[in-house]
Amino acid sequence: MTLDRPVRIIGAPSDYGANRRGVDMGPSAIRYAGLAEELEAMGLETTDEDDLPIPRAETRDPDVEQLRSGNAKFLRETREVCEALEARVADAIEAGMFPLVLGGDHSIAIGSLNGAGKNADVGAIWFDAHGDFNTPETSPSGNVHGMPLAAALGRGAFAEEPWASENRLREENVVYVGLRSVDDHERDAINASEMTAFTMSDIDERGIGPVVEDALDAATAGVDGIHVSFDMDWLDPNEAPGVGTPVRGGSSYREAHSALELVAERHASEGVLRSMELVEVNPILDSHNQTADLAVELAASALGKRIL
């Protein structure tokens, strides 16, 4: 049941897209929590590349770049990071490996999605408290980690090259699971889009199993594979305190394992997984590396670890 290909860990310690420092230490914290050791213990061949080289934010000018009418901080830097990440993800897939990307804030998903969707039609499952579907025109914060899905789908100011580059991410195969914090403009944009959105209320009513099965059906229909984007703030802050934008009422520890076990099972039967990322771990805000430990456990479940 474990994943059918070697794993390549790719660290993307960017915090250009977040309001708070600290997520740049996410890859270190997740490695320290024993990610590679855990995957190897599962029998997975695992390589761990050097992190992407990312200059510290203090050495750069946030330069609220006026892209059309909007605002977004560190856009130029974010674009550089995401172009480099796109190449790494695409290379890993081409080499027959499974890219497991460690953030960093969620803006790095632009690179992951562009890489995963480079030569294939792809869907995505977005486990997140947030919609991350703002554009520079609608963002209340100017933080690009609230915009990666809009960027990868070429919305608003991101219609300009090379944000969505040539990715073949299909909007109708993008699926949210567990949304609970959405800005007003974002709500309108999500409702008007072709994406599918399951909120925490859907999980309350139906249970995690049926929701994730439906999400997998919608994400995988007619595509070559899917990218799983996992924002640690999807979990309740009691479980995952080490995140920059915590929101009450998130998924439980068991729901998170269960969701990712279902992803692994679908992969075992249909070979759907193409790439995954774990983002928004902020060790400064964490308690004894609890959130990074949890990220390791959840990666293992997604890649096929079982209790028995």
Ligand SMILES: NC(=[NH2+])NCCC[C@H](N)C(=O)O
């Ligand atoms: N990846 C995240 N943690 N995103 C939080 C986004 C928060 C808010 N919606 C914003 O756009 O600023």
Ligand SMILES: [Mn+2]
């Ligand atoms: Mn997010």
Ligand SMILES: [Mn+2]
């Ligand atoms: Mn989030």
